[in-house]
Amino acid sequence: MDILGKIQLHREEERRLAWEGTFGEYLEILKERPYVAQSAHSRVYNMIKDAGIEEVNGTKKYNFFNNQIFGLEDSIERLVEEYFHPAAKRLDVRKRILLLMGPVSGGKSTIVTMLKRGLEDYSKTESGAVYAIKGCPMHEDPLHLIPHHLRDDFYREFGIRIEGSLSPLNTMRLEKEYGNCIEDVMVERIFFSEDKRTGIGTFSPSDPKSQDIADLTGSIDFSTIAEFGSESDPRAYRFDGELNKANRGMMEFQEMLKCDEKFLWHLLSLTQEGNFKAGRFALISADELIVAHTNESEYRSFIANKKNEALHSRIIVMGVPYNLRVSEEERIYEKMIKESDMSHVHIAPHALRVAAIFSVLTRLMDSKKQGMDLIKKMRLYDGEIVEGYNHIDLEELQKEFADEGMSGIDPRYVINRISSAIIRKEVPSINALDVLRSMKDGLDHHASITKEDKERFMNFISLARKEYDEIAKKEVQKAFVYSYEESAKTLMDNYLDNVEAYCNKNKLRDPLTGEEMSPDEKLMRSIEEQIGISENAKKAFREEILIRISAYARKGKKFDYNSHERLREAIQKKLFADLKDVVKITTSSKTPDEAQLKKVNEVIARLVDEHGYNTTSANELLRYVGSLLNR
Ligand SMILES: Nc1ncnc2c1ncn2[C@@H]1O[C@H](COP(=O)(O)OP(=O)(O)OP(=O)(O)O)[C@@H](O)[C@H]1O
Numbered sequence: 001m002d003i004l005g006k007i008q009l010h011r012e013e014e015r016r017l018a019w020e021g022t023f024g025e026y027l028e029i030l031k032e033r034p035y036v037a038q039s040a041h042s043r044v045y046n047m048i049k050d051a052g053i054e055e056v057n058g059t060k061k062y063n064f065f066n067n068q069i070f071g072l073e074d075s076i077e078r079l080v081e082e083y084f085h086p087a088a089k090r091l092d093v094r095k096r097i098l099l100l101m102g103p104v105s106g107g108k109s110t111i112v113t114m115l116k117r118g119l120e121d122y123s124k125t126e127s128g129a130v131y132a133i134k135g136c137p138m139h140e141d142p143l144h145l146i147p148h149h150l151r152d153d154f155y156r157e158f159g160i161r162i163e164g165s166l167s168p169l170n171t172m173r174l175e176k177e178y179g180n181c182i183e184d185v186m187v188e189r190i191f192f193s194e195d196k197r198t199g200i201g202t203f204s205p206s207d208p209k210s211q212d213i214a215d216l217t218g219s220i221d222f223s224t225i226a227e228f229g230s231e232s233d234p235r236a237y238r239f240d241g242e243l244n245k246a247n248r249g250m251m252e253f254q255e256m257l258k259c260d261e262k263f264l265w266h267l268l269s270l271t272q273e274g275n276f277k278a279g280r281f282a283l284i285s286a287d288e289l290i291v292a293h294t295n296e297s298e299y300r301s302f303i304a305n306k307k308n309e310a311l312h313s314r315i316i317v318m319g320v321p322y323n324l325r326v327s328e329e330e331r332i333y334e335k336m337i338k339e340s341d342m343s344h345v346h347i348a349p350h351a352l353r354v355a356a357i358f359s360v361l362t363r364l365m366d367s368k369k370q371g372m373d374l375i376k377k378m379r380l381y382d383g384e385i386v387e388g389y390n391h392i393d394l395e396e397l398q399k400e401f402a403d404e405g406m407s408g409i410d411p412r413y414v415i416n417r418i419s420s421a422i423i424r425k426e427v428p429s430i431n432a433l434d435v436l437r438s439m440k441d442g443l444d445h446h447a448s449i450t451k452e453d454k455e456r457f458m459n460f461i462s463l464a465r466k467e468y469d470e471i472a473k474k475e476v477q478k479a480f481v482y483s484y485e486e487s488a489k490t491l492m493d494n495y496l497d498n499v500e501a502y503c504n505k506n507k508l509r510d511p512l513t514g515e516e517m518s519p520d521e522k523l524m525r526s527i528e529e530q531i532g533i534s535e536n537a538k539k540a541f542r543e544e545i546l547i548r549i550s551a552y553a554r555k556g557k558k559f560d561y562n563s564h565e566r567l568r569e570a571i572q573k574k575l576f577a578d579l580k581d582v583v584k585i586t587t588s589s590k591t592p593d594e595a596q597l598k599k600v601n602e603v604i605a606r607l608v609d610e611h612g613y614n615t616t617s618a619n620e621l622l623r624y625v626g627s628l629l630n631r
């Protein structure tokens with residue numbers, strides 16, 4: 001459909017969803033769908049829940065955050081289960097300000113933005129519908145109209161608890177416009193929209209000295225005082241602060257701790273009673289989620305100040321550390337690149353992975369665990385199998401440091417360096433080495449890196465480079481074999497036939513001549529030696545493999561190339577060892593002969609067709625691996 005058609009459809013949809021009626025009619029809606037009277041916190045929680053929750057290895061995965069937030073499952077789970085969930089149940093935490101605390105560009109704003117956009121969409125759905133007193137600048141909850149002394153009766157009839165008092169403005173309107181007939185008060189369905197300042201607000205601090213509380217709670221409209229006669233007439237007040245506008249939904253409080261402390265004290269009654277004070281009026285009940293964010297150093301100095309104690313105890317702090325999993329980090333970069341103007345650039349396979357390895361390394365802390373190093377830790381964190389360690393070790397590692405992930409290289413830095421690598425190159429194609437080089441160069445100009453850190457980081461660059469060397473070699477070698485999987489399988493089958501004959505003291509039959517022959521000791525050893533199996537250990541190794549095969553057979557599972565980790569490694573290494581010379585000569589020859597040239601072109605074609613390279617990056621890869629093998 002073309003864009004004009006879509007716009008029209010959208011308008012029709014808006015018209016279809018719109019509703020307005022009297023308070024009496026609203027009560028009819030409540031009888032059928034009592035959930036529309038839910039609190040703001042409950043709506044946020046249900047929005048997240050309705051998107052679906054999956055449980056993966058004991059960690060809850062919230063689909064709501066899929067595709068935007070990566071590697072923060074634990075933080076998100078805490079956020080939902082320790083804040084949103086209890087808040088939805090009307091527990092006291094909902095009055096507290098939710099403060100996301102984490103390192104720069106670690107995803108705090110992204111989380112908040114997702115909640116905002118999510119609420120906007122959710123308010124257009126059946127289950128997320130919101131109704132408000134018509135014409136109220138704060139979209140006040142219509143149920144506030146029910147007088148306090150009737151609320152128990154209301155609960156008995158509707159099963160809905162009402163919290164909060166009718167605001168000064170609507171108290172006056174009820175009297176003046178509706179002659180105190182509650183049932184006649186007009187109610188409308190509202191749709192959250194940050195642009196229209198309905199139910200979604202954002203507050204960002206300005207200069208602490210001149211910061212005006214009116215930005216939060218609104219101000220007197222001097223032009224109307226004459227009309228209404230007094231400053232304490234609510235009609236002479238503009239309820240247009242962010243707290244007012246965000247009522248029923250959420251308010252983002254950016255960089256909260258940059259505000260002057262006196263300013264923050266205004267928030268005390270809000271965080272205690274769920275009310276705030278505006279102008280010369282009685283307290284106004286607020287039904288909104290307040291999410292603030294800050295970095296660690298500001299947070300530390302905030303809690304170090306005794307004067308802030310009262311406020312501090314009314315804030316719920318949730319850590320949002322950096323992601324520590326390489327594969328997830330890669331996805332962060334992919335997403336950021338897709339959203340940027342670099343999306344047309346060819347990024348060679350593994351370039352983002354190598355960048356991710358580097359940044360994750362800068363975020364990890366050295367474990368005291370025996371034999372553990374950062375690379376192993378990085379692998380374990382990313383769900384890889386590391387010999388000698390299991391999931392218990394992983395859990396211990398994750399618990400070892402409370403503030404792991406609170407420092408290190410941030411995703412924005414990486415993206416900036418990738419884009420400067422792109423600018424430096426003439427062709428719109430960059431590879432892992434370009435990225436690493438650019439990251440390294442950038443460290444010189446990085447403002448917030450100490451000399452010590454810089455040295456550490458340089459070391460991580462070379463670690464990441466080593467990882468890449470291995471990846472690159474494997475990739476090229478694989479591309480040299482006509483069909484890698486096929487060759488590996490043939491070699492393995494051959495090996496297994498020999499092992500079986502060896503262990504059972506049998507002869508083998510030559511498939512061509514039909515002659516009987518002894519097991520090929522040379523072949524078996526050439527494979528076993530690849531993973532350092534000694535002459536003395538070979539028998540045990542071969543028997544172990546046969547046991548594994550029969551265990552598989554018993555369970556009706558097929559034993560294949562991937563069923564035995566070490567055997568797979570041995571086969572792979574053997575294949576590569578056989579290839580090494582061919583690869584070396586072919587890739588490094590300055591004047592390749594015809595056969596070599598043909599091979600190179602074949603390999604490049606395979607890299608392009610099957611491994612995601614383009615011709616530029618495939619050529620670069622071959623040249624690099626050639627130089628590696630000649631070292
Ligand atoms: N864990 C993550 N998952 C997905 N994207 C992430 C993650 N961490 C950071 N990003 C991306 O990094 C960029 C910066 O993140 P964001 O602005 O949300 O960080 P922030 O914590 O608010 O930072 P700041 O403290 O600088 O305000 C965004 O493009 C965001 O999408």
Ligand SMILES: [Mg+2]
Nearest residue numbers: 108109110293
């Ligand atoms: Mg931010």
